[in-house]
Amino acid sequence: MAILESIKSLTELREKLKAKQAALSQKDNPQSTIQVKVTMATCGIASGSRPVYDFMKEELSKRNIPALVSQVGCMGFCYAEPTIEVTMPGKSPVIFGFVNTKKADEIIERFIRKGEVIDGVIPMNYETA
Amino acid sequence: MARQIRIALRNCGVIDPERIEDYISRDGYMALATVLTELSPEAVIEILKKSGLRGRGGGGFPAGLKWEITRKVQADQKYVVCNADEGDPGAFMDRSILEGDPHAVLEAMTINGYCTGASKGLIYIRAEYPLAVERLKTAMKQSREMGLLGNNILQTGFNFDIDIRYGAGAFVCGEETALIHSMEGLRGEPTVKPPFPSVEGYLKKPTNVNNVETFANVPVIINKGWEWFASIGTEKSKGTKVFALAGKINNVGLVEVPMGTTLREVIYEIGGGIQGGKEFKAAQTGGPSGGCLTKKHLDTPIDYDNLIAAGSMMGSGGLIVMDEDDCMVAIAKFYLGFTVEESCGKCSPCRIGNKRLFELLEKITQGNGTMEDIDKLRNLSTVIKDTSLCGLGQSSPNPVLSTIENFIGEYHEHVKDKKCRSKVCKSMMQYLVVPEKCIGCTLCARNCPVNAISGERKQVHLIDQEKCIKCGACMEKCKFNAIIIN
Structure with missing residues (x-):
């Protein structure tokens, strides 16, 4: 990363990154993709999110489903760890709880591939600043 | 449906904490840039004061005022300290913020440095949080590489850098003077305030100590304005x-x-x-x-x-x-047990007083308490609160006082009736066999670790109360619900 030399260069970088991020979620944008976020804070990792993260990363690419898998901090749903958030382009994010590799497989095959409604969804109950 | 609004946790679970780009895409470091290029330190402090932000570590001291006090003290060197020594049992919000959004804390500390005139920041974090430490280090490296931390930040001529100090996880080190001593390499013991750290802190220099969550609120307040922040919350507690x-x-x-x-x-x-x-x-x-x-x-x-x-x-x-399954006397005893362990031992009200409180509670939960003991608890609690050196001792009797205040009935039951209604205080309980239900299968007798149960096959069994250690194994094993707690 290059050194930011002024508030202007920071603002420009931010706009660039914002646009890139927005494009990821737009339905008809060629840049858009499926986004998978796996909670990887201490609590998530302790309850087994690392294998889920690895599984998602490997299996999505093996099964030829283009997706961006990333690690994030705690979403606050300790009771349901490991949790993952899946965002299909043009749709609202969906959070799944109690995800193990078996559940992850079901999420890939049924939710991501076929768009079916499956169990284990945690209602989103907050707004962010 | 009650709403959650996430300000301090705004990026937790949203961004990849190891990618500074993710933070920047969500307006990260914009507050710092605004502050450095458009606002005077006084103006920033004014914004904070108007926002009504109070310390999130527990005390609730107005953050803006603390910054102002540190600013006004003349010194050749000042320090900004982030208190990440999260020690309350069952509390993990600071860890979550550090693991999910480390840049927010770095950004706020830098803003604090600009306002108070400090060029050095220190994060005091417990060594039990290795992942948080790891992510903080990654974040610091990234922000240094981008010129957002270190010398000549955003080419404005402002210098500020941050270092990490490890704590060994002592509860008392969350108290700011003890924390500072621990950072200096001394025993983690508190000293009398004043002087407050804002005037004389780390290495005797003015030191602004704020908690992780307090810092995490700062960039949003700058970006969205104090009016927005002050519109959330109650009259005296904002956000x-x-x-x-x-x-x-x-x-x-x-x-x-x-x-x-x-x-x-x-x-x-x-x-x-x-x-x-x-x-x-x-x-x-x-x-x-x-x-x-x-x-x-x-x-x-x-x-x-x-x-x-x-x-x-x-x-x-x-x-x-x-x-309803929790016994309030036992809860008070649990917390006192924690305080006794964590008291640093420097002042006698805390060191000895809390120990005596714990012993009185132990006596009551064992069924040997008297009504005088409850009065003693009350009196001793008040003395400890009034005479202890630091916040630990000044607040440690609170669980005792508030359980007596709210659940005096349970204390009376323990003392007068020798009964624990929640069936937690084992000394007062008896495991008994219900003769009508016992079929004499011998399962309980075979599982009793101290051979306290006797009885022939197909005969009603009997528990020897002298030998019984009240482990509950018999009750757990019995398939006929023939064992009850009296």
């Missing part, structure tokens, strides 16, 4: 508070709600209610320094002042929910 919900609650987890949300909304609407549909009995806020809130407090708006009026405190935001 939101993160709570770590734990105990007998369905949705254990982290929540961030506007100040003034009621306990009922937090427990029943956001927390999903009590486990197993049982009845709510109490909620402990403020950890070992706090008190319990009861059914009568369910509809009290939670803010700094209401909690103190209710005999508890905000603390760092641990919220432990208890149901």
